[in-house]
Amino acid sequence: MLAFPGSMQATPDTVARSDFSVKLKPISGSWFEFQHSASEGGNWNSALAQFTADQWKRKVFEMKEIGMEYIVLMGVALDGKPFYPSKIASQIPMACEDPLEAILSAADECGIKFFVSNDFWGNLDAYTMMIDKEIRKRRFQSMEEITEKYGHHECFYGWYFPNEAQLQPYFIDECIEYVNACADFAQRLTPNCVNLIAPYFIKEARFDERFVRQLEKMNIDIIAYQDGVGVNHTSLDNSAKYYEILYKAHEKASRARLWADMELFYFENGNEGNLLPADFNKRIIHQMKNISPFVDKILCYQYIGIMNKPGTDIIAGHPDSLRLYEQYSKWYNQYKKIK
Template identity: 85%
Template structure:
């Protein structure tokens, strides 16, 4: 699905911005790179999907739809082998239909009876931590899903069901709230309420959960009192900002500057941990079409260099479909995904040997 197709409500942020005093709107001066964060960080995890939108996932949707429980298990182990410690499940449903056996709506037909059970059980075995999604139970419009009471009812009903069926898994680390917010340059009030409502409900169901969101449009990020106060108000453990390089929101050479701003704001707020959601892809048609793997040596290593000084962890969007280990029967994606796997694997093995 187009995970960043939510620019349609950009104007809400613009209105809020005009209302801010000039003293709050101004950025403060840059700070030096934190001395404790200068080492290049590996990719510690990835977003994870059972199915992508037809317009973007044409290279892997068909294969994933037919994966058996054993193939899902081996795919999870494949990701762990290359250093993935965390997986962020994009959706437990798509267009209101669940990927798992549910009392809420008919299940999406898959080659595996219960894909959610298959991947969580595999993650238990190999030590991966999952952030489990609590959506998509409505139309793929972030703002609508944040405020729609009917979607909220389905969302919370699903969370109860998912917690009952799957939270016994050791790999059930926390929740991901996937209605992604755009910095405009601040979070809209509806987003803050949505995050806090989801977090409150999640903590009632799974008291020890760790929760995550992934906002985008970091080029609008501000370090000022207003944004810091918003961060202080949000009951969220981890914010993994999308770097925006793959979708052409962010120029490659600018991402370090934007993460530096976010680092300063998070340091002052002392609330949510700052992670990154680094994009491994580019669009086949320039600004749309199938997602294709970027080149590690020409682009992705530079993204890692820009991000590493300012975040605790680098996650990526995404391993599924964009990276594949060669020589297996669980390849789902463009042939270039094998090249990217080999490129990153060579770098990661060198990284491990230097530790």
């Protein structure tokens, strides 16, 4: 796979932190789900389940309209059942016969680059899915099947390996083995594809030789670390210093590009419950400000359910998702004028 020299990393800005326009990076993409876990996706799961192929396509165009260049599909399956017609297991019932085909076709038309997931072929325990041999077998079967069915799409930019890794403060050996096995298999199937992972718990990040060596060993093109603000792992005041640590480690490793996975939500009940949209002006703009100096791209978790364009028939989420769309859209339109 490709190695990226330090010169390709983002260079920290020296502009005053009050600069909200030119130096801030916009949201370049988002994670994307057909269904979320029932405990957190209560505001949008039922609506998404009823989307037609046309509605899924228009949702992708809606994301393009607001500046999204990348979409990262969280899962091609949930609890071992696929969202697309598959020979591996019975499909999750939805109104759209093949939502994966619908969104990839839309991405072809509007020029969005897609990272396609290769999981969840087991329960949502990341460690179990990393090491379980049967899940690994189904995962690789699905990658072969997905490549055969959908590999012709121009938007098929890369693969996302969704079993989240926690910095403890280092990657566990099983995570590195899992990532490299997925990357090797993906490269055989789709040699020109790019791969992506999104670890969490950045407050444990270290800039030392051990972590740098781990980055050098991982056959990964892009690492988009979760900022952890939405899940309360990271305070808004401290996220910048953690990304600076990661920036230094990636610059020294000269391996994976450093991106961000910025959380747009907060929990309805403290640290649990449905995900609700945060306020752009009170919180998200400050997340962008902290992250922008140190990363190449800011992706978000997530547009689906947390942002919705008003006045459409494809609204899935809490009413505050309309407010967040309007807030970010106003900022983004100003950004485009100044850019």
